[in-house]
Amino acid sequence: MKQLVRTIVLSDSYAQSSQNSPELEERDPYNRLLARQRGIRLPAELIRDNALTVSGLLNPEIGGRSVKPYQPAGYYQHLNFPRRKYAEDLNENQYRRGLYTHWQRTFLHPSMKAFDAPAREECTMVRESSSTPLQALVLLNDPSFVEAAKALAAESEDILDMFERALTRRPTAAEVAVLEELLASEESRFAADAEAVGQLLGVGMKGVSADQRSQLAAKTSVARGILNLQETITRY
Amino acid sequence: MNPYFLDHLKRRTFLENSFTGIGAVALAGLLGRQESLGAPSGIPEAKSGTGILGEKRHRPVKVKRVIHLCMAGGQSHLESFDYKPKLAELDGKPMPASFTKGQQLAQLQKQAGKLKCMGPQFEFTKSGKSGQEISNVFPHLQKVADEIAIIRSMQTEQINHDPAHTFMNTGSIIPGRPSMGAWVNYGIGSEAEDLPGYVVLTSEGGGQGQPISSRQWSSGWLPSQYQGVQFQSKGDAVHYVANPPGVSRDAQGELVDSVNKMNRLFGKTRHDPEIEGRIAQYEMAFKMQASVPGLMDVSAEKPETLERYGCQPGDGSYAANCLLARRLAERGVRFIQLYHRGWDHHGGIKANFEKTANLVDQGTAALIRDLKDRGMLEDTLIIFGGEFGRTPMAQGSGRDHHINAFSMFLCGGGVNGGVTHGATDELGYAAMEDPVHVHDLHATMLHLLGIDHLRLTYRFQGRDFRLTDVFGHLIKPVLA
Incomplete structure (x- = not known):
């Protein structure tokens, strides 16, 4: 074999x-x-791993108990029985690989489900590889990905650096233009809205220390964009 | 599975060199075939949300949308819509060998030769003016008997759940073909601008809840924008529908726009058909962020309405899904599919069938009445039934899977309410009179939508495929 x-x-x-x-x-x-x-397209677990890796958040520890990443509040109240509470891991376990995500019988983490992880109700030889709006919502709004974007923004020098970390290639001039336009627009938005800066940078358990907080918030938006690209979630 | 087979599925179609919108993808498969499709000459309109037929249809349009209420697990026809007094007489006696000799059975195969009859477990009542026979465990459906056309002579080809669902959805037993909801959206698009054109909801209870794979609502080799999207039936219909904190709708819109621009630039060099699908999904996701909260906000529903359905909104029940189906229909969703997983009554059928029936009876009847009150029943087609039926032979205290006969009903625009079509033999074993095949159901459904099933095709691997493959006859007696 x-x-x-x-x-x-x-x-x-x-x-x-x-x-x-x-x-x-x-x-x-x-x-x-x-x-x-x-x-x-990367399988569900690897989409998470990839975002954690390029942002530098990944905790590469191997083995051990399952871990509990952020999950929509109240999701477990819809388990039939018994009553269970989902307590997110507020430590380094938050950044473990997708492989270690806690799996409550057939009630899997919603972001995994969106990316076609099977509910384990039957033997699955080949996973589906669908393309749905629900996947876009996960990458855009799941706090795990927003926090990864924030970390990627904080780690990177500039948007070129961010792009290269995520895609291991240099962006074309046309791509740079799109990202710069987004950055400029976000900069002016956040410069005028300190509250929004605090809210966006407050996503996730890890704080960031930055002098130019509104600048970091704007970069976070660009990083969110990069983590949402087809190329980021696809093995070409 | 052979990976190249999957590769073929992903390739979907010959692609033009340029990516000028998802319509171009569909168009590539259509070049030179507009005539047979009845599309207007020249380029079919490519805007998102419009199917390849555009406004043009082959047939008069009787209904705008389909609600498929799937009784997953295989609802027994003998306890629902097909009363067999002779079977009651033979209860506990040997099944006449003439029926089963040489026939494929499912789990009962190993007991061939020792098969015993099981009589109907419930009384039936001639219901409504039409006098259609409906089992007494469906008291609410009995009250809408004159609205529904019961087909007692359904037949399918697959005796296990997953392939039978695949057959019911795609007209093929081979996984990988488009589901009927995807076909319909491909053909005539959706009227919902800010919701997917094909939405799926599931519920369970009353029996063994056989799994349903998301493959059942796949778009197969049709462009992925047509695939079904499953909403949660409990809690939030869609997770992650709210923006992250500190991000306004405008800001999110700008971000999505940038992502799509980047994907478009990338697509120009990549020639990957998935990229156009991804762009369409981001556009839809952004629209759903605004539309889903309104869809789920049932505070404006009258208390009488909730009472009629007998549910609390969002409690995950089949009835709550029925209410949601009406709300989706109001918003222009073209194809709505509800699966209730709980009909696989291999054992304890008397108690368990009644339980499952209780879970679906009221909601189904409420949906029919609610649509009727709102003037929507006349342009909606409701399809009710399972993926197969169950044996007249006992399997202990239950019944086994059965493909030679089962019952479904149709209801809505263009359907002759109060009609019973087709008949099984005296024991309910096989469809004897006017057998109706799954392909016939598909042909009839498309017909009511204004589509000739022979002319809605998609070229894949050098062949023009249809939902009905090379089969399909209209079930004329049920058509008004």
Whole structure:
């Protein structure tokens, strides 16, 4: 088995670039000849791991008990029985890999569910890879991802640095223009609204120490954008 | 599963070189075939929310939307809509071998040769002016008997839950094809601008709650914007629907806009069809952030309405989902699917069937009446029934899965209320008179929506696929 896997992953076919082209698309629309790789959206757990990793929040500890990341308040009141309370981990366990997320029987964490983690009601050989508005809502609004954006913003020098940390490539000029426009707009918004700055930077259990708080809030918005990109959640 | 098979599914269709909107994706599959689709000459309108048929339809439009009430697990026809006095007579006696010889059975297969009849567990009453026979465990449905057209001669091809649901949803037993809700949205779009065109709700209770895979509401190889979106039936319908603290709606809008711009730039170099879908999903997510709170706010519902449904809003019950279905219908959602998981009565059918029936009877009847009072029943099609039926033979104190006969009912615009269509043999084993296949149900549903099932096609892997594959006949006697 090991040898088979080795042969597969060391093959030229496996190493094909996922860069598609109109020519390839036309000559071999279903990729029967494997002249290219296809983009694979990351599975639920890895989407979380990726955000934690690029933001520097990840706690790489291995093994141990399950952990409890932020979860919408009141979610557990809909468990049938017995009554359970969900107490978020307010320590470094908050930043463990998605793999360790507490799994209450078939009642899984809503962000995992949105990204097609199975409810374990039946054996699942291949996970779905859907694309739904619910996924957008998770990446936009789940405090785990907002906090990761805040940390990514705090860790990075500027938006170029942020982009490279998340996508391991330099942005194109057109991409920079979009991000700079967003940054400028957010800067003026937060400069005029100290309360909003405090609220956004207050997401998550980790505080940030920054002199230019409104600047950090604006960068956090840009980081949220970057964590929401298709390229960020897809293995190309 | 062969990964290349999945790859084919993801490729969806030949893509044009340029990405000028999701419509372009659909268009690529349509080039040169507008005529057969009845689309206007030239380029079909590509704006989001409009199906490929646009305003044009092949048939008179009888209904605007579909509400599919799926009795998941396999509701027994013998305890609901198909009364069999002969089966009552033979209760406990051997099942005549002539019925079952050489037939595929599910769990009862190993008992072949020792099969015993089980009589109907409940009395039936001829209900309404039409006198349709409905089991006494559905007192509320009995009161709307004249609104519904009962089909007693349904047949399907799959004897296990998951493939049978797949067949009911996609017209194929092979996973990976689009669900009927996706087909309908692909064909005629949705009228809901700020909610998905295909919404799914689930509830359970009264019996073994067999799992339902999200694959059942997949868009298959149709563009992913058409796939069903599952809302929570308890608590918040949609998690993470509120902005993070300190982020205004304007700010969120600007952020979403930037994400979509970035994805568009990336899409230009990538030629990945998933990217256009992702952009559409971000647009919808942003709209849902404004629309979902209003959808769930039932404070304006009259107390009589809640009493009629017999539920507390958001309590996760089937009845609460029925109320939500009406609210979704009002907001223009094209295809609404409710699954009640609780009909898999292999054992203890007498007690458990009654329990499950109690959970769905009132809500279903309330939905029918509520829609009628609001003048919406006339442009809504309600489809009620399970993925298969159950055996006339006993499986201990229950009944096994059964595909040769089961019952469903249709209700709403263009449907002949009060009609019973088709019949099974004297023991309810097989559909004998006017058998209705799942493909026929699909053809009829599309017909009522103004779509000719032969002409709604999508080219995939070199073939024009239809929801009805190469089958499907209209169930004419139930059409008004």
